Every structure is written in C-alpha cells, then in structure tokens.
Amino acid sequence: MKSKKFSRREFIKTAGLAAPVFGLINQSGIAQEPGQRPGRAPAVKVINPQNRVPVSLIIDDSTCLVNMAHFGIPQFAEIFPDRYKQNWKALPREIPDTFVRKFGEWCHEQGVKGKYSIVPYPACVGWLDRVLPGWSKKELEDSLELVRTLILPNWDIHPEMISHTRIIDTKTGRPFAAANEYFMENWRWTDGKSVDELADYMRYALQILKNVGLPCEGITTPGGFGNRVLPELAQATLQSCRDVFGAEIPHYFRHLFTDETSVAPRVEYASGLDSTDPRCVVSIIGCTGDWFGGWDGLEKGSVDKLITADGQGGHLPEIIHRGEPAIMVCHWPGIYFNGDEVGFNIFKEAVKRLHAHYHNLIWMKLSEISRYWAAKELTQITIQQDKIRLNAPFAAPRFTIEMSQKNVKKISFIQKSTAKPLVRVENPQDLNADHWILQKDRLQICFNLPKGASELKLLPEILK
Numbered sequence: 001m002k003s004k005k006f007s008r009r010e011f012i013k014t015a016g017l018a019a020p021v022f023g024l025i026n027q028s029g030i031a032q033e034p035g036q037r038p039g040r041a042p043a044v045k046v047i048n049p050q051n052r053v054p055v056s057l058i059i060d061d062s063t064c065l066v067n068m069a070h071f072g073i074p075q076f077a078e079i080f081p082d083r084y085k086q087n088w089k090a091l092p093r094e095i096p097d098t099f100v101r102k103f104g105e106w107c108h109e110q111g112v113k114g115k116y117s118i119v120p121y122p123a124c125v126g127w128l129d130r131v132l133p134g135w136s137k138k139e140l141e142d143s144l145e146l147v148r149t150l151i152l153p154n155w156d157i158h159p160e161m162i163s164h165t166r167i168i169d170t171k172t173g174r175p176f177a178a179a180n181e182y183f184m185e186n187w188r189w190t191d192g193k194s195v196d197e198l199a200d201y202m203r204y205a206l207q208i209l210k211n212v213g214l215p216c217e218g219i220t221t222p223g224g225f226g227n228r229v230l231p232e233l234a235q236a237t238l239q240s241c242r243d244v245f246g247a248e249i250p251h252y253f254r255h256l257f258t259d260e261t262s263v264a265p266r267v268e269y270a271s272g273l274d275s276t277d278p279r280c281v282v283s284i285i286g287c288t289g290d291w292f293g294g295w296d297g298l299e300k301g302s303v304d305k306l307i308t309a310d311g312q313g314g315h316l317p318e319i320i321h322r323g324e325p326a327i328m329v330c331h332w333p334g335i336y337f338n339g340d341e342v343g344f345n346i347f348k349e350a351v352k353r354l355h356a357h358y359h360n361l362i363w364m365k366l367s368e369i370s371r372y373w374a375a376k377e378l379t380q381i382t383i384q385q386d387k388i389r390l391n392a393p394f395a396a397p398r399f400t401i402e403m404s405q406k407n408v409k410k411i412s413f414i415q416k417s418t419a420k421p422l423v424r425v426e427n428p429q430d431l432n433a434d435h436w437i438l439q440k441d442r443l444q445i446c447f448n449l450p451k452g453a454s455e456l457k458l459l460p461e462i463l464k
C-alpha cells in the first residue's frame with residue numbers, strides 16, 4: 001500500500017540524502033554494502049539462467065480474506081486525512097478465496113511465478129495464527145490451506161511486516177497508543193532504528209507465518225518502512241530470516257525503478273565466502289509501478305504501459321532487451337478490483353503478449369532469482385589449463401556461463417572426482433542443465449552448480 005505522496009520511487013530519491021555515506025552509493029541513493037566479492041577469471045562471464053530473461057510478479061498487500069484497502073484506508077486517513085479520501089466503506093471487506101483459487105490456478109497453468117504477501121496481522125483485524133474476527137475459524141483455516149497448497153509452490157510468501165498499518169509493541173502484541181506517522185509501519189517508525197530493533201520487529205512478523213506453516217525466505221517492506229535506514233533494513237532482513245527460518249539466502253523487496261536505473265538484483269553484505277557459513281542478503285528490484293489496479297483497487301492501469309499488442313512497446317520489452325529480470329509489481333486489491341478483476345485482466349493480457357512475442361523468458365520466484373544472483377556474484381571462477389574451476393558458497397540450478405572459444409569438442413562436469421559428460425545442443429531453446437552450445441565463437445555452458453568446489457573440463461584445451 002503506497003500513499004500518493006510517498007511512492008516507493010520518491011522514497012528512494014529522498015533516501016539517498018539521509019542515508020549514511022558509506023558502502024555502495026549509486027545515483028539512486030542506495031547505500032548498502034556489497035560486502036565480499038571473490039576472484040573471477042575475466043574470460044568467463046556468468047549470464048542469465050539458460051541464457052533466458054527472468055520474469056516474475058510481485059503481489060503486495062495480499063493476506064487471507066481481509067481486503068487491506070477496506071481496513072487500511074481509515075487507519076491511514078487518521079494520520080493523513082487529506083491524502084486518503086477514498087470511500088472505503090464502499091469497498092468490500094473481503095477478497096474471497098474463490099478469487100484466490102481462480103487467480104492461482106490460472107497462474108499455475110501459465111507457469112507464472114512470483115511473490116505473494118501474507119500480512120500476518122492484517123490491518124489489526126485479527127491474527128492469522130489465532131483468530132480472524134469477521135470470519136469463522138474454518139474459513140480462516142481453509143484460506144490458509146489454500147495458500148499452502150495452491151500459492152506456496154510457485155510463489156514466495158513474505159510478511160509485509162506485522163499489520164501494514166499500526167506499529168505493534170512486540171512485547172505486548174498491542175498497537176502503540178500513539179497514532180501518528182512515527183507509529184505506522186508505512187511511515188517514520190523505522191527512522192533511526194538499529195539492526196537489532198528492526199530484526200526484532202521482522203522476527204515477530206515471520207514467526208506468525210511460521211506458526212501457520214508458511215515458510216519465508218524474504219520480506220516486503222510496507223510503504224516507506226525502512227526508507228531512511230536502508231543499511232539496517234538489509235542487515236535486519238538477513239538476520240531475521242536466518243533466525244526464524246534458517247533461510248540460506250534471505251531477500252527483500254524495497255525498491256522499484258521505472259527509469260534507466262538498473263533493476264538487476266543487488267547482492268549485499270556478503271561475508272564468510274570461504275567459510276562453512278557464507279552469508280548475504282539480496283535486494284530484489286521491481287521494474288514497474290502498479291500499472292494493474294492500484295493499491296486500493298480503484299486506479300485502472302494499462303496493459304500497453306507494460307507491453308503493447310505487437311510486443312515491441314511498453315516498459316517490459318525494454319527491460320527484457322536489457323537482459324535484466326522483468327519483475328512486475330502489483331497490489332492484491334487492484335488485481336481483484338472489488339470483483340471487477342481489472343488488475344487480473346491486465347495481467348492476463350500482459351502474460352499473453354509476453355508469451356506470444358518472447359521465447360527466451362523464464363518465470364522465477366524471488367527466492368530463485370536471489371539464489372541465482374548470489375551464485376552469479378559470489379562464485380569464485382578460475383581457469384587452470386583445460387579446466388574452469390568453480391568454488392560456490394551457494395548452489396544454483398541452471399547456472400550458465402559464457403566465454404569466447406572456437407574449437408570445443410567435449411565438455412565434462414566434474415565434482416568430487418566424478419565426471420559427467422555434458423550434451424551439446426544446436427538450438428538455443430534447448431540450452432538447459434547439463435547442456436552446452438557453441439555458436440560461432442560464443443560458448444555457453446549450463447549446469448546445476450553445486451555448493452563448494454566443482455570443475456568443467458574442456459577438450460581441447462581452453463584458449464586463453
């Protein structure tokens with residue numbers, strides 16, 4: 001849920017001014033430490049998985065049953081009466097599970113993957129691990145079961161903090177008495193908070209989802225949460241997702257850019273790469289605004305803004321041509337659009353156009369993208385005579401490298417002295433794990449990268 005004045009984009013612009021000046025600062029004002037980076041033979045380039053472009057859909061403000069717009073708007077209006085004039089009483093209080101099923105099944109058929117928020121104490125209406133006043137115990141249980149069985153396989157589940165509205169006192173579980181922007185998750189509460197304070201808050205949110213059997217490897221920031229404490233936000237995500245779920249590669253969604261700024265994921269706070277306990281956190285970056293149905297389910301978007309009917313215009317083709325992950329961003333109330341499904345219809349048409357015009361796409365969950373980028377950035381790669389040696393702190397399926405070579409005849413993958421020959425393919429469409437392709441002098445090799453040491457042996461010897 002994003003207020004008009006404080007869009008994610010604007011937060012990012014202003015965040016740079018307030019952020020402590022250290023680490024990686026680019027023109028976008030993102031000030032997180034990249035951390036450690038390994039040595040890398042310049043001749044070897046890690047490219048996208050299977051040399052395809054990742055696509056994904058981020059869904060914010062979803063939860064079980066509760067329409068976050070209906071229940072959230074009056075709480076936002078209490079803080080900023082001028083900004084929230086929507087007739088919230090006219091909005092349905094529920095986004096029904098029949099719609100979750102319809103949406104989830106359609107996405108499943110299309111192979112769509114992404115992130116689906118589950119706000120654990122949605123707008124302070126009730127606790128997903130206890131009781132949701134306004135719905136029966138069975139309705140809540142059925143709703144959670146639907147998320148576990150239909151959504152979880154292809155979507156990362158994130159808490160969008162605890163309530164997405166009021167700040168909760170994690171010692172008592174009650175909202176603080178003060179109702180102002182310093183006690184709302186969307187706005188200023190995080191100002192000046194330490195890593196430990198933020199991690200405590202995140203753990204509380206994550207634990208509720210753990211209680212209802214929904215594993216998480218990442219978090220989504222509600223509105224402006226963490227906006228002025230970006231380094232602390234990244235580190236608190238790393239800490240809390242590890243603490244509660246033992247997540248190997250925690251990730252978070254805080255930023256989106258719709259201009260020329262890179263939307264490639266950022267691998268941050270990498271450490272211990274040579275140890276048995278490597279660590280990092282990945283910042284996943286969206287490439288669209290909510291061009292579907294708005295956070296309140298009242299703003300009709302436009303499919304042409306995403307991708308035009310001829311597949312050439314719109315923002316997604318630009319990102320796809322750049323080769324960066326095309327991660328769309330929407331809000332659940334806008335997908336449902338109070339029963340009119342405006343956002344859903346826009347998404348369906350966008351997917352249809354994407355699939356009609358691009359055959360080099362790969363739908364991925366945010367955790368899959370995070371894992372790939374962590375391996376891409378943090379795997380040590382060296383060349384020794386006829387071998388490419390890899391030392392990976394994190395495993396990654398369909399890891400794909402590219403180098404300039406002319407006369408390769410055979411490639412084997414070697415791990416723990418067991419060699420496996422890889423299969424040569426001629427058609428780029430067939431490049432998958434355990435395959436390689438040589439087009440002119442461009443050699444691409446795709447394999448499941450294991451954690452630890454492994455090697456690729458090329459015959460004849462690698463041309464340096």
Ligand SMILES: [Zn+2]
Nearest residue numbers: 001060061222
């Ligand atoms: Zn939100």
